[in-house]
Amino acid sequence: MNKATIQLLILLCSLCFINSKVNANEFCDTPLVLSASNQFSGAVKEAQLAYDKICKSLNSGAIKHDELYEILYSFHQILSSEAKSAMPALADHLGTFQNPLIEIIDGEISPRAPSYMVNREELSVTSITLFAQGKNNILSNTIPTTPANTCLQNTACRKSLDEYVKLVANVYSPFTLAPILLVEPFLLKKDREWMDYIDNAxxxxxxxxxxxxxxxxxxxxxxxxxxxxxxxxxxxxxxxxxxxxxxxxxxxxxxxxxxxxxxxxxxxxxxxxxxxxxxxxxxxxxxxxxxxxxxxxxxxxxxxxxxxxxxxxxxxxxxxxxxxxxxxxxxxxxxxxxxxxxxxxxxxxx
Known part of the structure; x- marks a missing residue:
């Protein structure tokens, strides 16, 4: 699936469910449980702190943009630094998640849902797309073929990529639109279905x-x-x-x-x-x-x-x-x- 295909699906999902907000208590009633390799030890600590602060602010009834940005900024900076060390092949292509993924729409804070997708053409990996979907637009970055394959063919790098995106998604889970969070599993499911079909049918x-x-x-x-x-x-x-x-x-x-x-x-x-x-x-x-x-x-x-x-x-x-x-x-x-x-x-x- 190419980049345009991914963006179209995400936009369709967001249009269908844009008014379906998730109550923060549904997430915050249960403590965040994070698991990642030692390469992301600093990011895990910051993720836990950011998550707790976000839940506390949301449960109190409101959260200011400056406050939220400050909470998230430290997490993103440490995560980006550790990600570049954990995935040297992708070090020059991780800018999508370097800063807090929030936007202001009509005076309200609106977070973006982070994810990534492996793009294929005729069973060959062509690129990796990192994206963060919001209500109005998509932040995205396409990692070219050579670094994408270098990472995906390395077990440690592929594992780090999964941990990297999962850490970001977990931190944003208290106030992210649930239907948008379903986009990545949906796309990955389609990809696996076709690979299974071609290999086994x-x-x-x-x-x-x-x-x-x-x-x-x-x-x-x-x-x-x-x-x-x-x-x-x-x-x-x-x-x-x-x-x-x-x-x-x-x-x-x-x-x-x-x-x-x-x-x-x-x-x-x-x-x-x-x-x-x-x-x-x-x-x-x-x-x-x-x-x-x-x-x-x-x-x-x-x-x-x-x-x-x-x-x-x-x-x-x-x-x-x-x-x-x-x-x-x-x-x-x-x-x-x-x-x-x-x-x-x-x-x-x-």
Whole structure:
């Protein structure tokens, strides 16, 4: 998801929930529990102090802008200093959270909700966006590809990034709009869903992806949902399969043979839809040379856990049984599949 996509979702969320404020007592009744590595020890202490002061002020009925800014300023300065040491790859790109994230709207203090998003293009990380969403605007900063990948490929740096953003979010939690806080989990959930789909679902050809996006368009219309989840069901047409087939009625020595099959049409519920397992079925046609058995056959395949398939065939009056694995997963390029799905969903928006 690119930067514009993230900003659009956040704006939509804020417009829908802008009047839904959270009572400070809902947060402040429970002491703030912070956990972070020693690299943020100073920021943790300041976070606790800032949180306690904010809750005390809010519970007393009001808080002045100068007072709030002063409370938060020390926390942000120490956090920024420790963050640059903990994440040297990102040291030049952390200005978004360097100062208090508050603004004044119509004489009222309005905090911004901090978060970050890993942006991807065709499964490759292109950047990291740090942003702080308020009622009227977004503070954002895009960390370029090279430092973004340098940090994300380093376990310690990635952990520090998560701790860094979480510390800021926790301090602002008493007076942050709850729906905006849901933006980061929502975006991360979508990202994980697509990665899971591309990695684990049955491999699909261009025909399969095309018919899947077309059928979903018919079912749900061309709704402008650029944050679509992966399809729950995969559809297949004219998909080749290599199978091992056994026909008992064939002459000795030719009963079990490899065969080429073609999925004429199939469907697969790829994500644990059948009693906790992925499952699907397809109508297939087969061709294999055997003495005294029809070369062409037809039958049904049953798919289990996206990788394994078995089924039954008919060659005239003779019945066969076959098994196979999803060999196309070794051939189909995941990046190309992701790109085609992305283009298909974009076309459906127009």
């Amino acid at each position: 049955r491999a699909q050809t261009y025909f399969d992806i095309g018919i899947t996006t077309w059928l979903y368009e018919i079912a749900y219309g061309k709704e402008p949902d650029i944050f679509s989840s992966p399809p729950q069901f995969q559809y297949f047409t004219l998909r080749p399969m290599a199978i091992i087939e056994n026909v008992n009625e064939a002459v000795d020595g030719q009963q079990t043979k490899s065969s080429l099959a073609l999925e004429v049409f199939g469907v697969n519920a790829w994500n644990d839809a059948c009693l906790g397992y992925a499952c699907g079925t397809s109508f297939i046609i087969t061709h294999v040379d055997r003495a005294e058995v029809d070369k062409f056959g037809w039958g049904f395949a049953f798919h289990v856990e996206n990788d394994f398939s078995f089924g039954f065939t008919k060659h005239g009056d003779d019945t066969g049984f076959f098994v196979t694995v999803d060999l196309l997963k070794l051939i189909i390029d995941k990046k190309s599949s992701f790109k085609q799905y992305k283009e298909g969903f974009r076309q459906n928006e127009n």
